[in-house]
Amino acid sequence: GAVVSQHPSRVICKSGTSVKIECRSLDFQATTMFWYRQFPKQSLMLMATSNEGSKATYEQGVEKDKFLINHASLTLSTLTVTSAHPEDSSFYICSATEQGNTEAFFGQGTRLTVV
């Protein structure tokens, strides 16, 4: 199957700093990417959907100025957590799909810890 690479796999940052997470589709063109957040023992919560070259569509309750999503190319999307706080500590997962392909492929996730 297709491969989605997410980097870094884990990151620790100080409160108030910004952290960027990258999501790359390695062998297909990701026309749509999804960003999720998952807290312990909970399901994945969709944060936003981004289509290549367009602004991301954020789910209700997700602050677009705090979670900046860029999908500038067909193989790369980034999520930047700005002015991170301890409550932003979570497991962030990206997913990518290709136009016409019914399957979505997931990255391995990024464990963010804000101290």
Place this chain on the structure above:
Amino acid sequence: LAKTTQPISMDSYEGQEVNITCSHNNIATNDYITWYQQFPSQGPRFIIQGYKTKVTNEVASLFIPADRKSSTLSLPRVSLSDTAVYYCLVGASYNQGGKLIFGQGTELSVKP
């Protein structure tokens, strides 16, 4: 968006067949049904996908009745390594504007 309902948890023993049923009463005509497996601190892994009737691959089978309002994931002869959370998703992510929404999932525990 079609909402899915699954049992929160299931227990099984090694070597048994496990069937997990998912309800999706308001599935749309162009929605596919996809099952994912997730281990702790990992991204979900694709298991199987179907639109109608029965689909089988090397790891599982997916049974979908004619009305498509439910689906059943069947895992033959589970092992300890099948202990994970299983998610049923309904959607058409391949269309721009489509979303993949996760329900609460089913936590499967396989015991020796």
